[in-house]
Amino acid sequence: MDHTPSFGTKRRRTRSVRVGDVTIGARAPVSVQSMTKTHTEDVDATLAQITELARLGCDIIRCAVPNRKAARALPRITAASPIPVIADIHFDHNLALLAIDAGADGVRINPGNMRNREGLKKVYRAASEAGIKVRIGVNSGSIRPRKGLEVRPEAQHEEMADLMVREALAYAEAAEKEGLRDIVLSLKGSDVPTTIAAYRAAAARCDYPFHLGVTAAGPPNISIVRSAIGIGTLLAEGIGDTIRVSMTGPPQEEVGAGIAMLEALRLRAPVGPQIISCPTCARCEVDLSALVEEVVRRVQGLSIPVKIAVMGCVVNGPGEAAEADVGIAGGKDFGYLFRRGKKVRKVDASQLADALIAEIEKLSSGGDGPQE
Amino acid sequence: MDHTPSFGTKRRRTRSVRVGDVTIGARAPVSVQSMTKTHTEDVDATLAQITELARLGCDIIRCAVPNRKAARALPRITAASPIPVIADIHFDHNLALLAIDAGADGVRINPGNMRNREGLKKVYRAASEAGIKVRIGVNSGSIRPRKGLEVRPEAQHEEMADLMVREALAYAEAAEKEGLRDIVLSLKGSDVPTTIAAYRAAAARCDYPFHLGVTAAGPPNISIVRSAIGIGTLLAEGIGDTIRVSMTGPPQEEVGAGIAMLEALRLRAPVGPQIISCPTCARCEVDLSALVEEVVRRVQGLSIPVKIAVMGCVVNGPGEAAEADVGIAGGKDFGYLFRRGKKVRKVDASQLADALIAEIEKLSSGGDGPQE
Numbered sequence: 001m002d003h004t005p006s007f008g009t010k011r012r013r014t015r016s017v018r019v020g021d022v023t024i025g026a027r028a029p030v031s032v033q034s035m036t037k038t039h040t041e042d043v044d045a046t047l048a049q050i051t052e053l054a055r056l057g058c059d060i061i062r063c064a065v066p067n068r069k070a071a072r073a074l075p076r077i078t079a080a081s082p083i084p085v086i087a088d089i090h091f092d093h094n095l096a097l098l099a100i101d102a103g104a105d106g107v108r109i110n111p112g113n114m115r116n117r118e119g120l121k122k123v124y125r126a127a128s129e130a131g132i133k134v135r136i137g138v139n140s141g142s143i144r145p146r147k148g149l150e151v152r153p154e155a156q157h158e159e160m161a162d163l164m165v166r167e168a169l170a171y172a173e174a175a176e177k178e179g180l181r182d183i184v185l186s187l188k189g190s191d192v193p194t195t196i197a198a199y200r201a202a203a204a205r206c207d208y209p210f211h212l213g214v215t216a217a218g219p220p221n222i223s224i225v226r227s228a229i230g231i232g233t234l235l236a237e238g239i240g241d242t243i244r245v246s247m248t249g250p251p252q253e254e255v256g257a258g259i260a261m262l263e264a265l266r267l268r269a270p271v272g273p274q275i276i277s278c279p280t281c282a283r284c285e286v287d288l289s290a291l292v293e294e295v296v297r298r299v300q301g302l303s304i305p306v307k308i309a310v311m312g313c314v315v316n317g318p319g320e321a322a323e324a325d326v327g328i329a330g331g332k333d334f335g336y337l338f339r340r341g342k343k344v345r346k347v348d349a350s351q352l353a354d355a356l357i358a359e360i361e362k363l364s365s366g367g368d369g370p371q372e
Numbered sequence: 373m374d375h376t377p378s379f380g381t382k383r384r385r386t387r388s389v390r391v392g393d394v395t396i397g398a399r400a401p402v403s404v405q406s407m408t409k410t411h412t413e414d415v416d417a418t419l420a421q422i423t424e425l426a427r428l429g430c431d432i433i434r435c436a437v438p439n440r441k442a443a444r445a446l447p448r449i450t451a452a453s454p455i456p457v458i459a460d461i462h463f464d465h466n467l468a469l470l471a472i473d474a475g476a477d478g479v480r481i482n483p484g485n486m487r488n489r490e491g492l493k494k495v496y497r498a499a500s501e502a503g504i505k506v507r508i509g510v511n512s513g514s515i516r517p518r519k520g521l522e523v524r525p526e527a528q529h530e531e532m533a534d535l536m537v538r539e540a541l542a543y544a545e546a547a548e549k550e551g552l553r554d555i556v557l558s559l560k561g562s563d564v565p566t567t568i569a570a571y572r573a574a575a576a577r578c579d580y581p582f583h584l585g586v587t588a589a590g591p592p593n594i595s596i597v598r599s600a601i602g603i604g605t606l607l608a609e610g611i612g613d614t615i616r617v618s619m620t621g622p623p624q625e626e627v628g629a630g631i632a633m634l635e636a637l638r639l640r641a642p643v644g645p646q647i648i649s650c651p652t653c654a655r656c657e658v659d660l661s662a663l664v665e666e667v668v669r670r671v672q673g674l675s676i677p678v679k680i681a682v683m684g685c686v687v688n689g690p691g692e693a694a695e696a697d698v699g700i701a702g703g704k705d706f707g708y709l710f711r712r713g714k715k716v717r718k719v720d721a722s723q724l725a726d727a728l729i730a731e732i733e734k735l736s737s738g739g740d741g742p743q744e
Contacts, residue, residue: 021717023628044415064654073739088653090688113691191695192636196608216648216681216693219664225600225632231637233600234684236568246651248664248682254651260597264564266529276588279618279626282412282436283461292620309588310620316462320513321588323563341513
């Protein structure tokens with residue numbers, strides 16, 4: 001995959017942790033994760049979902065292993081998956097040991113809900129011997145404020161964040177004592193301020209790479225806002241090495257949203273066209289939403305990373321979208337085709353989309369590619 | 373409106389600028405703006421849209437004034453609007469003067485496209501005399517890189533940001549010379565890194581309040597990601613005093629997205645229920661998306677700010693959503709109703725939504741309200 005990180009913010013320096021053929025941390029490209037929502041023991045359905053997610057740009061996949069039936073399916077999944085597979089384990093250290101035996105490229109545990117301390121040590125030692133990584137994931141939901149700690153309402157997330165960081169670092173220290181070096185941390189609060197505060201505080205106190213996410217983020221439209229703010233803020237500060245957008249919805253949408261976030265921050269080079277379009281106002285004389293939808297539909301699947309503008313105003317449009325490689329500005333009867341802010345020619349209003357697509361095809365046929 | 377800022381990040385200190393009865397800056401609650409997409413001269417349609425947006429929580433509205441017909445409609449709009457009205461002017465300083473006469477609560481100009489320098493000074497003086505604010509809005513689209521400035525691809529946005537800040541501050545200085553004090557700045561790049569870099573750089577160099585936005589952000593699904601990252605990152609750093617999510621789509625969605633961003637950062641107290649829900653995984657035995665949709669539909673319109681969890685796992689759900697005031701965790705045959713992480717009772721799978729709604733009604737009827 002052609003990741004080209006170019007966001008100027010200096011990324012936090014971390015140790016390097018390998019998961020299969022993907023590097024997490026050490027300023028490697030930020031990877032996108034998702035989680036299968038099939039039953040893990042249904043190997044065909046699970047592999048089909050993984051394969052589709054990989055095709056959409058997912059770099060690492062996680063599968064829940066809630067029981068032995070799921071654990072027994074893992075070897076066939078890890079053997080056939082096109083991307084590294086991480087086993088997600090709750091409560092039972094024996095399932096984690098089975099997952100490591102099954103060839104998982106990593107395991108994700110929350111030591112807070114794995115009560116068997118000796119079992120937990122076995123997991124760390126087995127992972128270390130197998131050379132795979134362990135994500136130690138702490139959720140605000142699993143932290144119980146200590147006795148005697150009065151939590152002021154307005155500072156709640158700062159104090160919760162501090163508890164989460166202290167807990168995560170204590171767990172990591174225990175894992176290191178068992179010889180484990182390949183550790184990734186996550187500190188997911190159930191709200192955005194807690195999540196941001198926890199990662200910011202942890203960033204200064206360790207060199208572990210971070211898995212970013214906002215937990216229980218909700219249905220897609222709500223999750224996207226919460227996740228984009230939580231994950232985006234941290235990435236824009238140089239914090240975060242692998243991300244997962246979690247939503248109550250199809251994993252395909254999780255991957256799409258994750259990639260959109262990286263592209264928005266220029267942490268991943270777009271593989272296809274990027275569309276910018278104006279919000280319209282009283283100046284607009286065309287049905288711009290319909291025009292944008294048509295353009296989106298017609299450029300789908302193109303693999304040229306051209307920046308396309310669809311603007312609703314012949315007067316302001318070309319200038320305001322001067323960064324676009326190519327664009328159209330619509331008017332009542334006619335509009336303009338433009339390139340890099342310069343009008344190419346006047347076009348009948350009904351022909352604007354056609355003219356744009358023809359110009360993009362000219363660009364993509366080479367010789368006259370996008371300038372950047 | 374009940375804004376309760378509680379996000380711990382210290383907000384940038386700015387001068388206070390009043391727009392009608394709304395304060396921008398000086399750590400006043402971050403206000404949400406949108407822009408009418410009607411023809412401004414259609415007073416009835418414009419006022420109907422403003423009234424609906426105000427009902428949805430929009431604090432300030434902007435109307436484009438592209439011509440004299442629109443300017444002549446403004447007095448009736450400003451007189452009847454339930455929220456402050458800002459006139460958006462391009463090119464023609466005379467339209468700005470007409471808007472000020474018409475009782476607009478502010479004008480938004482980009483001095484870069486108002487070529488008549490004497491006319492521009494008249495606008496500043498008229499605004500100062502009328503006691504209204506001027507937003508000086510600089511877009512990356514209107515900046516031309518200076519001759520001799522080689523822009524390295526990977527640093528492009530940092531250098532563009534610097535040009536934008538220098539230009540905006542020069543314009544503001546010129547406005548202050550004419551006696552204008554009530555200035556709000558915006559520095560919108562057409563991509564997120566440029567926008568973030570510009571506002572960050574400007575934050576250290578002036579005390580003007582900032583209007584945040586990402587320009588030409590695209591259709592709703594793309595705009596929400598770009599805007600949430602751009603606006604959210606800055607707000608999470610304490611930067612930004614009023615926001616507008618710009619999208620090629622209905623202004624109602626712009627307002628909804630803007631409010632969702634402020635709520636996610638706890639910069640605005642939610643007026644209704646907040647729903648958190650898990651992303652589901654192999655552990656899930658219910659159609660959680662359908663359950664979430666049902667709950668979303670049935671709590672719509674409730675004005676109690678209760679935090680509701682809808683989880684797909686009877687084993688992990690209640691604990692992972694311990695912050696929720698009330699929640700349900702679904703299983704194959706039965707699930708649990710829980711409050712603050714503690715199971716209240718076992719519920720038949722088909723009755724989960726009913727049980728949740730009944731519990732919320734119990735909460736909202738008082739006596740036993742949400743704890744926070």
